[in-house]
Amino acid sequence: MAMRQTPLTCSGHTRPVVDLAFSGVTPYGYFLISACKDGKPMLRQGDTGDWIGTFLGHKGAVWGATLNKDATKAATAAADFTAKVWDAVSGDELITLAHKHIVKSVDFTQDSNYLLTGGQDKLLRIYDLSKPEAEPDVVSGHTSGIKKALWSSDDKQILSADDKTVRLWDRSTMTEVKALNVAMSVSSMEYVPEGQILVITYGKTIAFHSAETLEQIKSFEAPATINSASLHPEKECLVAGGEDFKLYKYDYNTGEELESYKGHFGPIHCVRFSPDGELYASGSEDGTLRLWQTTVGKTYGLWKCVVPGKCVLLFSFSWCYLAASSRNLSSNINGNHHLNLLWDLYCHLASS
Amino acid sequence: MAVPVSVLRLPRGPDGSGRGFSSTTPNRRGEAPEVTEVTKATQATRAALRRRFLLSLAAARGQTATFVLCQHGRVSAVLGAVWVPDGTEVGGNDGSAAAAFQVDALQTPLGVQRAALLRGRDVVAFGFQMAEK
Numbered sequence: 001m002a003m004r005q006t007p008l009t010c011s012g013h014t015r016p017v018v019d020l021a022f023s024g025v026t027p028y029g030y031f032l033i034s035a036c037k038d039g040k041p042m043l044r045q046g047d048t049g050d051w052i053g054t055f056l057g058h059k060g061a062v063w064g065a066t067l068n069k070d071a072t073k074a075a076t077a078a079a080d081f082t083a084k085v086w087d088a089v090s091g092d093e094l095i096t097l098a099h100k101h102i103v104k105s106v107d108f109t110q111d112s113n114y115l116l117t118g119g120q121d122k123l124l125r126i127y128d129l130s131k132p133e134a135e136p137d138v139v140s141g142h143t144s145g146i147k148k149a150l151w152s153s154d155d156k157q158i159l160s161a162d163d164k165t166v167r168l169w170d171r172s173t174m175t176e177v178k179a180l181n182v183a184m185s186v187s188s189m190e191y192v193p194e195g196q197i198l199v200i201t202y203g204k205t206i207a208f209h210s211a212e213t214l215e216q217i218k219s220f221e222a223p224a225t226i227n228s229a230s231l232h233p234e235k236e237c238l239v240a241g242g243e244d245f246k247l248y249k250y251d252y253n254t255g256e257e258l259e260s261y262k263g264h265f266g267p268i269h270c271v272r273f274s275p276d277g278e279l280y281a282s283g284s285e286d287g288t289l290r291l292w293q294t295t296v297g298k299t300y301g302l303w304k305c306v307v308p309g310k311c312v313l314l315f316s317f318s319w320c321y322l323a324a325s326s327r328n329l330s331s332n333i334n335g336n337h338h339l340n341l342l343w344d345l346y347c348h349l350a351s352s
Numbered sequence: 353m354a355v356p357v358s359v360l361r362l363p364r365g366p367d368g369s370g371r372g373f374s375s376t377t378p379n380r381r382g383e384a385p386e387v388t389e390v391t392k393a394t395q396a397t398r399a400a401l402r403r404r405f406l407l408s409l410a411a412a413r414g415q416t417a418t419f420v421l422c423q424h425g426r427v428s429a430v431l432g433a434v435w436v437p438d439g440t441e442v443g444g445n446d447g448s449a450a451a452a453f454q455v456d457a458l459q460t461p462l463g464v465q466r467a468a469l470l471r472g473r474d475v476v477a478f479g480f481q482m483a484e485k
Contacts, residue, residue: 004355006356006359009362012366043373050363051366051372054366054371291363297357302361303357304358304359
């Protein structure tokens with residue numbers, strides 16, 4: 001039986017959602033941060049979209065947000081000319097980093113010791129978070145405002161995008177290694193460490209480049225202007241969204257359009273795969289985030305697989321089974337003492 | 353016609369009371385759950401046993417089973433299905449069971465009930481004769 005995608009809508013923001021980022025997988029699950037023009041970035045549980053908290057402190061639109069790998073820290077970039085570092089467990093503001101113009105992008109190194117920022121002042125800044133009062137290392141060279149800045153190659157290099165170029169910098173020498181001229185304004189950039197792939201969107205194009213050489217690997221054309229794209233961790237597929245309010249899923253190898261979904265009520269500004277690839281999140285001008293299943297119909301997070309007839313039996317327990325195994329912590333399956341007795345007894349019967 | 357995927361509930365939104373990050377959210381880091389070789393082995397064993405249980409339940413469908421109930425009661429019936437009536441997670445922290453067994457031809461001291469539901473919390477164990485291979 002064909003299953004129809006049911007997106008999960010995460011409400012709470014009051015203005016357009018312009019950026020979002022997932023953490024890595026932690027023993028507590030994975031997390032999602034969203035940047036919003038309402039100035040209040042939010043942290044959510046990654047697999048359910050449940051709101052955890054709001055980082056309060058910025059005095060302007062938040063243009064960029066990121067989490068460190070273990071989701072203990074968050075960083076945000078805002079129109080109030082600051083980047084902030086937050087404790088992602090308590091929600092407390094840890095550090096405010098003053099800039100000379102709107103800050104658009106933030107990124108942690110893998111060890112969370114350094115923060116890279118980029119913005120309208122056309123400068124890349126590298127802050128040592130153990131010495132936040134110290135002046136950052138500054139990298140200049142962009143000729144227009146920086147839209148995105150990312151660490152790459154195990155934090156030895158930096159990738160940055162402005163309106164018309166993507167540049168690769170060497171961290172130790174702070175000099176430009178390579179530059180790529182892009183035909184149209186770059187709308188988004190994503191770095192995929194496994195395989196060193198750079199995903200860039202501009203116009204209706206979704207392009208994949210080597211992060212080491214900036215050589216193009218392949219590109220696809222979408223039916224509408226694309227604002228953001230994300231590559232699945234296994235590189236089986238990619239998702240993209242843009243000005244026509246729709247999300248598109250493509251086969252990465254063939255470029256074939258696999259699925260497309262309406263749902264948002266405004267242009268999609270950002271889309272990202274979760275670290276386990278089971279879902280992807282989109283942020284829109286309509287002020288919402290939506291979570292979408294990669295494999296439609298699979299039991300995961302808040303989605304449940306309902307199979308009628310003979311398999312109802314397996315469904316009711318299989319859901320519990322999956323819920324229990326995904327948590328992998330409790331020694332008492334689902335807290336049901338009687339079911340545990342039943343289960344253990346039956347296992348004894350079945351094995352004898 | 354495509355059937356929309358069911359969801360357990362909608363994502364929870366801001367509670368409106370403040371900035372969140374309450375001590376009860378999963379984000380709170382208490383003692384990190386220790387994942388050792390022992391816990392991995394335990395988890396693998398439990399997963400295998402759980403899978404076997406589910407397959408056993410599937411095999412049990414349509415078989416005549418004996419149910420051992422609380423207060424030492426015993427009844428036999430043909431097992432139909434097991435489900436969670438209101439769709440919530442099976443069992444709460446208080447041990448209450450939300451599962452129910454749908455059975456046919458339930459033999460009770462009062463007679464044979466053509467179809468019945470046995471509450472999960474009333475069933476201690478059940479068993480059935482597996483067909484010989």
